[in-house]
Amino acid sequence: MEMKHYFLQTKRIGFSLWAKENLNLAKTLWGNRDVAKFLTADGIMTDREIRNRLLLEIEQYKTHGVQYFPIFKTRNNEFIGCCGLRPYDPENDVYELGFHLVRSAWGKGYASEAAEAMIEYAFNKIRAKKLFAGHHPENTASRKRLEKLRFVYWTSASVIRIKTASGTISPEAVFSFIGLNVSQALLFSLRNQACQGGRTC
Structure with missing residues (x-):
């Protein structure tokens, strides 16, 4: 095995970096x-669009130190x-x-497992102050997954605190529409707040 x-x-997933040689993946x-x-308005990505997307991910890592990292099963390196x-x-x-x-x-359960690890990585390694996550309006599975990850709507005034291994993350509810690769997408927000003592964040 390579x-x-x-x-x-994580327990089951390994995060790597995209390379030009990963076009087949x-x-x-x-x-x-x-x-x-x-992901797209017409539901199709051509070979050219896929190649451009791959190059974009590679360039974003060079420029900003982040990308949509390729993930694999750690037990057999399956993409x-x-x-x-x-x-x-x-x-x-x-x-x-x-x-x-x-x-x-x-x-x-791979999406939730990977997303939980990436949230920790974002706040503790990248030092992100806020995260957004969008999904296609018809992708109800992604919406439910984001809600399980404690991403919540802006229309709610309540604040839910998430206990993680490295501390407390407090999400800020957001609801909006944003143009990604589709006409509309639900937008959520997760804000990292330092919760000290017993004060409300």
Whole structure:
């Protein structure tokens, strides 16, 4: 089995970096219509679009130190998709969280496991102050997953605090619409707040 370098690992998932040589992996992911229908207006990504997306991820890492990192099963290095960050407002340490999985990896908990690790990575390594996460309006699975990750709507005035291994993360509810690769997408926000003592964050 080929050994891979993972800069971040969970129990089942390893995070790596995209390279130009990974075009076939990129096609496996973004070239699948079941995946692409939630990413583009027409539900299709051409070979040229996939190549450009791959190059964009590589360039974003060079420029901002983040990308939608390719992820693999640690037990056999099987490629299962990508999960990571995209610069939204890097000057103010605001990033977008995202994850795309190959069809065969759906429904097995990989997206939540990867996203939880990336949230920790964003706040503790990248020092993000705020995270956004969007999803296609018809992708109810992603919406439910974001809600389980404690991303909540702006319409709620309540504040829920998340206990993590490294401290407390307090989400700020947000609801908005944003143009990503689709006409509308639900927008959530997660804000990192320092909660000290018993004060309310």
